[in-house]
Amino acid sequence: MQKLIEARDVYTNFFTFEGVVKALNGVSIIVNQGETYGLVGESGCGKSVTVRSIMRIVQSPGRIVGGKILLFLSREDKGQGIDILKRSEAYMESIRGNDISMIFQEASTSLNPVLSIGYQVAESFLLHRLDEMLKETIDTLKAEIESGKLFITGWWKKFQGLLFKAELKGLERYTDMVAGIDRRLYELEDSTDKISIDERNHLNRKRDRLKKTVFVVQCVRHLPFIKHYGKKLHKTIRIHVIDLLKELGVPNPQNVPDMYPHELSGGMQQRIVIAIALACHPKLLIADEPTSNLDVTIQAQIIDLIKNLKSTSIASVLFITHDLGLVAEMCDRVTVMYAGDACETAAVKDLFKEPLHPYTKGLLRSVPKLKAQKELESIPGTVPNLIHPPSGCRFHPRCPHAKDICSEDKPPLTEHSEGHFIACYLYT
């Protein structure tokens, strides 16, 4: 199996007013190519923080303080993996939505209520697949001109094709550059040393020049013929959007792009969010509790959809959930998390047949099952406060098998049998 992404001993802390919340305490996971990887745990155990760290979108005041996140894309890494924590924000922007994309928990809050569905889906086409779309637009235009639908004479034809290419592509690049400079200027705002003042002046001059260019290009955009091309581009993208929606089983896909999120039901909203995530055929889809506030029948629809997509268009899925039933149904391998620790990693079958970690055992016993049982077993106590987490193994205050060593040292993740990793002193 080839690795796709690996998080190695990631530590993420939240520096809040009350104290430092140690949300991730050295979490390691490996997602291989072509597998569905599950991440289970109770709320507040750090599942979402783990994937947010992988995407590098941990919200302030959170910060990744240690560890490595290696991304194995066949393009440039030569098998070593790229540590994305060391890369620039611009690099991350090219990765997010393109190679790794994410579905968030609540579809209704992750869609923008004031933008149409079509615009929101088209956004990722515009960001990551602009070249393809432009090429396609120019091809259709060429075909139209040749077939005589669009009447343009000789030199205009050549001139416009060039101008159009330069203009539409150029504008995006220029605005990006301006945004980059703005960000840098914001960072330099407070510093007073000579080097940064020089840099600031230089950037300011550069920014003014760029602004002028952007203005000129924007004016050019309003010339009648150019405008026409711009519209054509959006039409091409719209066709792709409709195709994508059709693929995801949205009823009457022709009309949906003009609707707004509030006009759709919860299940449909979730499908739109999946469409946005899938626009660029990502290598890894991260699904952060995609069905947690949907009904069971709608949940079954969405799960079925993700399963189908898994077999057709996406390579791997990192599936976060608190529902052990969904894990059993969807995933190939799974990691159980507790209070920022990865307790146990195993193939799903092994985990359900032979759970080893005391927490996993407790969790599995506390789920109501289809077979009749008298009383549910529960884990005594509650999840600890992560500002002052328990020393050593974070589960030891609730663990029935706790030994002296458990409160002193954090147990290392060791391989118990093939592919079954566990962090517990009972098995070392």
Add this chain to the structure above:
Amino acid sequence: MSNNIIEVRELKKYYPVQGGVFKRHIADVKAVDGVNLAIKKGECLGLVGESGCGKTTLGKTILRLNQATEGRIYFNEPEEKVEEVEKLLSSESREERSRGQKLRQKIDITKFYGRKLLPLRQKIQIVFQDPSNSLNPRMLVKGIIAEPLIAQKLMNAREIEKRVIELLYTVGMAKEHMMRYPHEFSGGQRQRIAIARALATYPEFVLMDEPTSALDVSVQAQILNLLQKLQADFKLTYLFVTHHLLVVKHISNRIAVMYLGKIMETGTTDDIFEDTHHPYTRALLSAIPIPDPETKMEKIILTGDVPNPVNPPKGCRFNPRCKYAKTVCREAEPELEKAAGNHFVACHRWKEL
């Protein structure tokens, strides 16, 4: 005294939709549309259905938190009396009907107002879904639990304090938690406080409105065990509203499946899970994710969403999503039919399927 603690007959709850300049009444959201339900003393009836199917509205209407649009609810009335009233109300002659109406005023709780509701409120209580919203953040736990006792004027201050401490112990908390505020507790503990409040006035019937859906699995197990223990100790009757089928399976004796304001199937838990008749129940059951990778159940995936309750589909409400639907399903609305013993189904074609 009768066998049934609550009897619901032809209950309807419509919410008006207003529109136009003069806020005219243009349509109704038919949240509950003709429900017949009987809850036996000492049982736990699970009410299952998708969101928006009217299960919470039904529960709240039974509690008189909503005013019913139509229908009758009898609480703790002898069976003969209920039957008599029902017979009179449905009789042909006008005289008998008016006599029935008069009798009904005395025992139908939808007709109770003001002071007459006070003893009723003591006997029926509710535990809400999200304990972080249902507990007043400015009140001490003591005040929260004592509030129903104060409102009912059941005891003096010293007795109330004693009762609060007793209640805290029964829900597995301690005396020292009394002088704290709700935000100091975890979700599970807050739900325990909400349960203690519901139990304060020695109720006979408690409505559980998704009490565990905001909780984690390990805490959910604690709360479910507590609820079962309390039911046995205080001989309570529960109406357990939830969308989580495995929880219902665990805790209920009997289950009612609701869809778009109507009851689709009722029966004992074993009936519903092993001898399912209604296609909607089947789809619902097959959609449960089972925490065991070895058992693979065949999935029935329903297409589409729950229709709008403003104008529900003609005929059987489930027909646009049902793969067995025939012409008869699109025209006539099925009644609840007896399948066996206590098992009722509202489907035209359950015998063939």
